[in-house]
Structure formats: structure tokens, C-alpha cells
Amino acid sequence: MSDIALAVSGLGRAFGEMWAVRGLDLEVQRGEIFGLVGPDGAGKTTTMRMLTGILAASEGQATVAGFSIHDDAEAIKARISYMSQRFGLYGDLTVEENLRFYADLYEVPRRDREPLEEKLLGFSNLTPFRKRQARNLSGGMKQKLGLACALIHKPEILFLDEPTNGVDPVSRRDFWRILYAMLKKGVTIFVSTAYLDEAERCSRVGLMHRGRLIRCDTPQKLKEGLPGQLLELETGQPRDAREALAAQLGSSRVSLFGGMLHLYTEDAAEAEQIRAILQQAGIAVLAEKIITPTLEDVFIHWVTRDDAEAAA
């Protein structure tokens, strides 16, 4: 068994004239948890669908678990699991029936089934609800049931498309607890998410924008790789300060975090310029420090820059 779970080169998909994904190069190691982040419409779902063999790629190559998505899509399907954005549960079937139906489709042997079922239900705290119809579950429980269904055949690679969208924090924590447990067992996880705190938990993160992968690294390196410095300013009038700065530097450079202002500065001269602008506006700077950027800062920075380049 090779150490590479996913190898993608030059992958692309066009819908008519529009390229939803283009020129995607990526490699994911076995046992890794890889996070795909990007704004809506970046091409995350299209990428997932191509890799899981349900959407034909227009160009490029990819192997998943060692099989080509072009020639061996069905072999891939037996080895992976895919939880789509709206995981398709049968609302009129009970928790147990949903789980069993997927076990049947994957032809999980009968004798393995029961202990596995118990374990997955216990894991996701769904045991008390096993006789409940899926449509009567809460959003978080539905997602956990979806995950349980996706895990019933012990996949090598787990694809999750925004699995915790609209899920309460407690269920989200449960959900990630299960993911980590799977990771320990050597399952490779490929997850797309809109929550950047979740991206922080991934071993590597790919940032997608307008159909391309614009950055891909560990969360730590991504943050370090942000050029310049992130300046945090505390002023008495954060809103006025923001407006004054935005008018001069462009609104995308300034963001408000609570009462604090976050600003990118390319160099010391720019930091000087900022102080000058505020002074001119008659706003006093109470405190000023250089902070480590969060993934959100990184995300906003690269997406804005990519947009600016596209506009130019």
C-alpha cells in the first residue's frame, strides 16, 4: 500500500464555458487530515465530487487510494466514504434502518455488523435514538448519523463536504472527536469547511479560490507565510478609526475584531503612515502590538489579493 492517499495533477472541470475547478495539483498522505477552505463557489464541492468518482473531470489526472478516477471509479467507491454537504439520510427510515441500509449497500458482513453498529451509535451518542426516524433528529444528530453511515464499511479515505455546517458547538465537538478517533486508526480524512477554527485542526490546509488552489500548507506555515505584519490597534473610537483608515488604504486592509482594529502592514513605513492617518483624524492610539495572524487573517489576505489580481 502506497503512502499516498490522494494524488491530483492538473485536475479541472468545466460547466459549459465556466471552469469550476482548474489546474488543481495536490497530494495527500495516508493518515493525514487535509482541510479544504475557501469561499462559497470556490470549487470545493466540485473537487470532492470528482475525487469520489461521481463527477467526470474535464481534464487532468487523479488517483484515489491508488485507483484512477477515470478508469477505476467503482474500485475507489468501495474504499472511500463521502459525506455530501446535505448528507442524504432517509428521513422516513429510523436511525438504525439508515445505518443498516448503508451497511447492506457496502456488503458489510453480518457478523461484523452488530458490534460496529453499537460502537458507531455509542460514539455519536445516538444509541438512545436508534428507533427514531431520521427526520425527527436535530441538525447535529443528523450529521453524526451521516458520519456513522459513512463509517460503517471502514473506509480508507473519508471525504467530508462541509460536514458541520449549521451544527451546534457541542455536536461539532462530538463530530471532531469521532474524526480524530478515525485518524488514529489510520483513516485519511479530506474535509472541506467554512469554519476556520476547524481548519486549524487539520494537518494541512488548502485554500481554494475561484477554482484554483492558491495556498496549501500546514496551518502554522500558512500563518508564518503571511507577508508583512499584522498590527492590532486599540483606539477610543474604533468605528471612526476604521473609516478613516479604510478611506486611505482600501476597506479590505482593515478589519474590526471586537473593539480592536486589525491591519496588515507590509513594512515599517506603512505602520508610520497608519499612525499619521489616525493622528490627522484626531484619533488617539491607546495600544499597539504586533500579533500572530489567525487562519482567518490568512484566508482574508490571500482571497482579497487574488481578487485584486483578477480585477487588474
Added chain:
Amino acid sequence: MWERIYRMLVKEFIQVLRDPRMKALIFVMPVIQLIMFGYAVTTDVDHIKTAVCDLDKSPQSRALIERFTASGYFTVVDSTDRPERLGELLDRGQATIGIQINHGFAEDLKSGRQAAIQTIVDGTDSNTGTVAMDYAQRITQEFSRARVGPGELDQLAPPQTEPIELRSRAWFNPDLKSRYFNVPGVIAVVVLLISLLLTAMAIVREREIGTMEQLMVTPIRSFELILGKTLPFVLISFIDVLVVTAIGISWFNVPIHGSLALLLFGAGLYLMSTIGIGLFISTISQTQQQALMSSFFFYLPAVLLSGFMFPISNMPEPAQWLTYLNPLRYFLVIIRDIFLKGSGWDILWPQFAALAVLGTALLTMSSLRFKKRMA
């Protein structure tokens, strides 16, 4: 493989039986349709609303009117002395036919002159109008024959009796009951609607709620998926055939002269076509609304161009060609002939062959279109 198909089947049945609306659609709707066609939709014409204006008021005129009412086809709803009143009643739709007997009717009859009566018929419903006129003519003819003895015939001009007398007998349905003709037809139409709609909707619903995407990433094979999604509806359709047939025979006393086994075999071939079309509709629809609209877009012309209500031979030629593509056309012949004529394989094989060809073609085409991939 069979295990997977079986599981899909079980799942589908659980879903259908858990949904009260679905259950009603599958098991109550066919019965309601049957009852509607058995009782309400009848092309038999009787109790025609009749208005009478008898200006003669003679025993002879009363005897003629008596003939009309005694036939059972005409019911007098109004008698009047004003001829204009007949027109009014027809205008308001209170009468379908008006009969006017002028003063001097009895005189004319006695003196051997030709006596005339006038009938006015509301032709809005052309079928009823024609039938009413036909009945009126026959009753008047019989009346005149009875009034005028055979010896007096020669004195009358024009002669009121024909050299050739036509004596008709209707075979297979001696009383010409439209119910006997309709009930087997309803079975064919109900099965078409149920199998078409269920197949198309069941697949599109999975697409809508997102389970189709989920099914596509499982190792299930295309044909397993297709069989798993269609076999349940084949079974349900067979149950409907049996239920409706049983009610038709036991409640409406429709005779079944032929072999039930042959009928079920024909239903099987017929279902290949209807399920094939349902599957095809599911491949071109993204939402249940689209599937529903497409189903009716097929269903209505299919029923109209099948001979279910309007004979194919009456249609313009291009429409007749179209009917050759209509599975309902063949199954209607099969089911009506088996019910009423007791026909067997030796006579019906061309219909069976046509259904087999049509069904195979439709199923193959739809299955090829049905991919385990997204568009």
C-alpha cells in the same frame, strides 16, 4: 448482488408503507377511479330530459308520447301548450329534446295523410344529441307501423317499411354496457399512472433530498440501483392490477372470459414500457415538480391516443400512426379482449410482441441514460 437489490426493495416498501399519503395514492386512488368509471362515466344514454308540446291533445298524440316515456330513454320534464316554451327550455338546458305535435295530428293519421311531428334536439353534446335523435326516430317509426295496419300500407306515401330489415346482435357485450368496456380500460390506465408516477417520483425524490448523490458513491452497480428502484413499483402495480380486477369482477360483475395468467403476463410486458418511461422522465427531471409535469405531459396524450375513450379508427391518420408508439394502445386491446372475448395467445400475440419490443426499447434507452454520475 441480489442482496443489495433486495435491500433496496425492502427500503422502498418501508418508505411507501410508512407514508399514509403514499399508501392512499397507491391503494385508494385506483379503487376511486374504478368506481368513478364504473358508475359515473357512462356513455349509455337514457333518461333524456324531454319537453313536450302537444297541441293536438288527441288519444293518438297521447299514445305517441306514452311510447316515448315507456321506452325508458325519455323522461318528460315539462309539458306545455306554447311551442316557444320548448326553445326556452332547451336554451336553459332544462330539456335536451323538445317534441312538438301539431294540431291535426290525429286527423291526418285517420285520413291516411302523412302526419308530422317535430323534434328539436340540443346538439351541444353531440353524442347524446345524435343518440336522442336516433331513438326518437325509431320510436316514431315503430309507432307509425303499429298504427297503420299492413293492409293500409299501400295507401300511404311514402312507404314506411323497408324491403330489407336489419336485425343486429351485439356479441361479447350483448347489452352494450359501456361499463363492461370501461372497467378493463380503467385497469390499464390506472396501472399506467401508478407505475409511471411512482418510478419517476421515487428516483427524483432521492435526487432532491440528496440521497442519490450518496448512493452514487457506494459501490452499488447501475443496474442494481435501477432494479432496486423499479421492482418495488412493478410489484405494487401488479397488486393494483389484481385489486382493480377483483373489484371489477365482483362488484361491477364485469365478466372475465379469458385467462387471468395471460392477462398478468400482458401486464408484465406493459409495465416494462411504463416503468421505462418513468425511468426516462427521472433522468430528465431535477425536481419532483418537473417529474410530475413531465409525467402528465406523457400521460394525457397517451390516454387520449389509446382508444381508451375515443376509437383509434376515428382519428386523423397522423394521430393513428402515433398510437403505434403508445403501449397503452396494445394493452387495452389485450385486457379488453381477454375480459370480454376470452381471446387467447393465438389472437393477441401481435399485441404481446409489440409490447415486448416497445418495453425492451424503452427500458434499454432509459437505463443507458441513467448514469451513476452527476450531470
